[in-house]
Amino acid sequence: MKVLPLPPGFTRGLVAAVVLALVVLPWLPQFIYPVFVMKLLCLALFACAYNLLLGFGGIMSFGHAAFFGTAAYLTGLAVKHAGLTPELGILAGTLGAAVLGAAIGALAIRRQGIYLAMITLALAQMVYFLFLQLPFTGAEDGMQQIPRGRLLGLVDLRDDRAMYYLVLALTLGGLALILRIVHSPFGHVVMAIREHEPRARSLGYPVERYKLVLFVLSAALSGLAGSIKALVFQVASLTDVYWHLSGDVVLMSLLGGMQSVLGPAIGAAIVVGLQYYLDAFGGWVTLVTGIIFMVCVTTFRNGIAGTLTARVADDTRAPTQRYD
Amino acid sequence: MTELFGLPLAVVAGQTMLGLVNGCFYAVLSLGLALIFGLLRIVNFAHGAFFMAGAFGAWLLQRYLGLGYWVAVVIVPLIVGAVGAGFERTLLRKLHGLDPIYGLLLTFGMVLVLEGGIRVMFGSSGHPYPVPEQLRGTAQLGFMVLPLYRVWVIAAALSCCALTWWFIERTRLGAILRAATEKPSLTQSFGINVPVLLTLTFGAGIGLAAFAGVLAAPILHVNPSMGSNLVIVVFAIVVIGGMGSIFGSMVTALAVGVVEGWTRVFYSEASNTVIFVLMVLVLLLRPHGLFGREGSA
Numbered sequence: 001m002k003v004l005p006l007p008p009g010f011t012r013g014l015v016a017a018v019v020l021a022l023v024v025l026p027w028l029p030q031f032i033y034p035v036f037v038m039k040l041l042c043l044a045l046f047a048c049a050y051n052l053l054l055g056f057g058g059i060m061s062f063g064h065a066a067f068f069g070t071a072a073y074l075t076g077l078a079v080k081h082a083g084l085t086p087e088l089g090i091l092a093g094t095l096g097a098a099v100l101g102a103a104i105g106a107l108a109i110r111r112q113g114i115y116l117a118m119i120t121l122a123l124a125q126m127v128y129f130l131f132l133q134l135p136f137t138g139a140e141d142g143m144q145q146i147p148r149g150r151l152l153g154l155v156d157l158r159d160d161r162a163m164y165y166l167v168l169a170l171t172l173g174g175l176a177l178i179l180r181i182v183h184s185p186f187g188h189v190v191m192a193i194r195e196h197e198p199r200a201r202s203l204g205y206p207v208e209r210y211k212l213v214l215f216v217l218s219a220a221l222s223g224l225a226g227s228i229k230a231l232v233f234q235v236a237s238l239t240d241v242y243w244h245l246s247g248d249v250v251l252m253s254l255l256g257g258m259q260s261v262l263g264p265a266i267g268a269a270i271v272v273g274l275q276y277y278l279d280a281f282g283g284w285v286t287l288v289t290g291i292i293f294m295v296c297v298t299t300f301r302n303g304i305a306g307t308l309t310a311r312v313a314d315d316t317r318a319p320t321q322r323y324d
Numbered sequence: 325m326t327e328l329f330g331l332p333l334a335v336v337a338g339q340t341m342l343g344l345v346n347g348c349f350y351a352v353l354s355l356g357l358a359l360i361f362g363l364l365r366i367v368n369f370a371h372g373a374f375f376m377a378g379a380f381g382a383w384l385l386q387r388y389l390g391l392g393y394w395v396a397v398v399i400v401p402l403i404v405g406a407v408g409a410g411f412e413r414t415l416l417r418k419l420h421g422l423d424p425i426y427g428l429l430l431t432f433g434m435v436l437v438l439e440g441g442i443r444v445m446f447g448s449s450g451h452p453y454p455v456p457e458q459l460r461g462t463a464q465l466g467f468m469v470l471p472l473y474r475v476w477v478i479a480a481a482l483s484c485c486a487l488t489w490w491f492i493e494r495t496r497l498g499a500i501l502r503a504a505t506e507k508p509s510l511t512q513s514f515g516i517n518v519p520v521l522l523t524l525t526f527g528a529g530i531g532l533a534a535f536a537g538v539l540a541a542p543i544l545h546v547n548p549s550m551g552s553n554l555v556i557v558v559f560a561i562v563v564i565g566g567m568g569s570i571f572g573s574m575v576t577a578l579a580v581g582v583v584e585g586w587t588r589v590f591y592s593e594a595s596n597t598v599i600f601v602l603m604v605l606v607l608l609l610r611p612h613g614l615f616g617r618e619g620s621a
């Protein structure tokens with residue numbers, strides 16, 4: 001498909017406009033419900049963190065809900081049962097996800113490609129069963145009424161507006177970190193490994209260590225998203241660790257555009273919006289999500305960002321050809 | 325009463341039996357999965373969904389057409405297999421030559437379509453399916469009571485696996501299939517229609533899944549999500565066994581089923597997770613699977 005190149009600075013202008021809109025949004029609640037936007041921000045961060053592994057690293061995990069959900073439960077545990085402040089709760093959740101990411105990543109990178117996808121899926125299912133059976137999780141009911149508390153003991157987060165700005169700051173911080181990782185020397189080595197692993201190895205790079213660090217970073221940032229989600233909705237439930245969510249985040253990346261850093265955020269907005277409006281129709285959400293999935297895979301592999309920026313060539317043989 | 329490790333023998337034997345039955349479902353499913361992967365290089369995420377479609381097919385035939393179990397056992401695998409072949413022909417075919425990850429993603433979309441579609445049409449609750457009259461009784465073995473239907477499931481699944489193995493290893497079509505698995509382009513140059521072979525193989529693999537679904541219908545509740553958790557377990561089994569050898573994956577499936585059954589006796593809390601723990605151990609000790617080969621990714 002031939003698309004006209006975008007005017008220079010378009011992406012930068014678009015990002016600035018979106019950030020500005022997000023900043024003024026809580027003062028205009030008549031347009032869009034702030035809690036919905038908070039959910040959207042969480043999942044946008046989750047999708048971009050996931051795509052750090054898939055699009056940027058060329059590693060396909062099918063179990064990222066494990067990190068999102070584990071962080072949500074740990075934040076709940078820290079804030080509700082240990083009485084910690086929200087910032088410590090978020091830290092606990094993020095660190096927990098990073099540790100789990102190190103464990104799952106170390107096992108998964110022993111294999112490649114589809115095997116890696118199957119291994120992460122199976123390990124995530126194991127995490128799901130653990131949370132189903134552990135005593136503090138409330139099993140099918142989930143962990144409810146997690147208090148939002150006071151940030152640093154000062155700001156009362158029960159106020160939706162204060163919560164909103166915390167979520168916005170953390171999400172933008174997370175996305176900035178992702179951009180930083182992509183453009184760092186570390187990021188360049190990761191790209192080299194993705195493009196030609198044996199060559200990177202022959203140049204003396206410890207390939208496994210790079211892959212593992214990338215896996216842990218992606219897991220930790222996914223965990224950050226999960227921790228924020230637990231505070232916003234004051235609940236951590238089994239849907240946060242279930243494979244449906246792992247599938248959703250793959251769809252967000254694919255739909256938004258795997259070759260771009262922030263494209264998955266667009267995908268997240270569409271998927272979350274869709275689920276929000278179709279929620280009342282039960283099975284239809286699953287059916288429609290499945291159809292979008294199949295359409296994307298067969299005809300729209302560049303995703304929205306890839307199609308917009310037109311920097312991607314006609315042929316997309318590898319899922320991870322370019323990543324600008 | 326005879327005891328084994330401080331537990332009544334009847335309990336241990338009963339759970340071994342249950343484990344074998346589950347192992348048979350795992351075996352038939354991983355057989356189809358390995359067959360499809362061998363030739364098409366696609367990990368069929370929708371395998372569990374087609375298993376569920378098989379069970380639903382049996383239930384639908386009985387509910388709306390009054391056709392019984394024995395008709396369903398023959399017809400449903402053929403119908404669902406044909407649907408699978410159509411899916412391969414129209415959609416999966418487009419991804420030929422792309423990264424295998426896309427195949428996994430497309431079949432994942434198919435899982436959502438099948439599950440969502442059936443939930444929209446028939447609701448998400450379970451439907452009971454009766455055990456056929458001829459197999460309702462039990463056999464008294466002295467140390468345990470054996471439900472006949474379970475015996476039938478094990479016999480049917482094992483003969484199905486044996487038949488598939490014989491077909492692949494001993495017939496002309498099976499030889500062509502093995503040749504196409506090894507070198508598709510060379511096979512094609514001998515005048516063999518490989519694209520048709522791909523469609524047929526995919527259809528056959530799906531038919532096997534549907535067959536397992538019909539066998540499972542009277543044991544498990546027929547519901548839209550009965551296949552998706554199962555397929556994740558089967559993936560773990562495939563990682564344990566390695567997809568290289570059909571015989572290997574069948575043995576692994578049965579063994580894993582029995583281990584799962586025993587775990588239910590000795591430490592029931594772990595029965596859901598034991599398979600994944602086994603997978604972790606195998607990954608640590610033999611990263612390419614028990615029967616896998618080095619270099620098979």
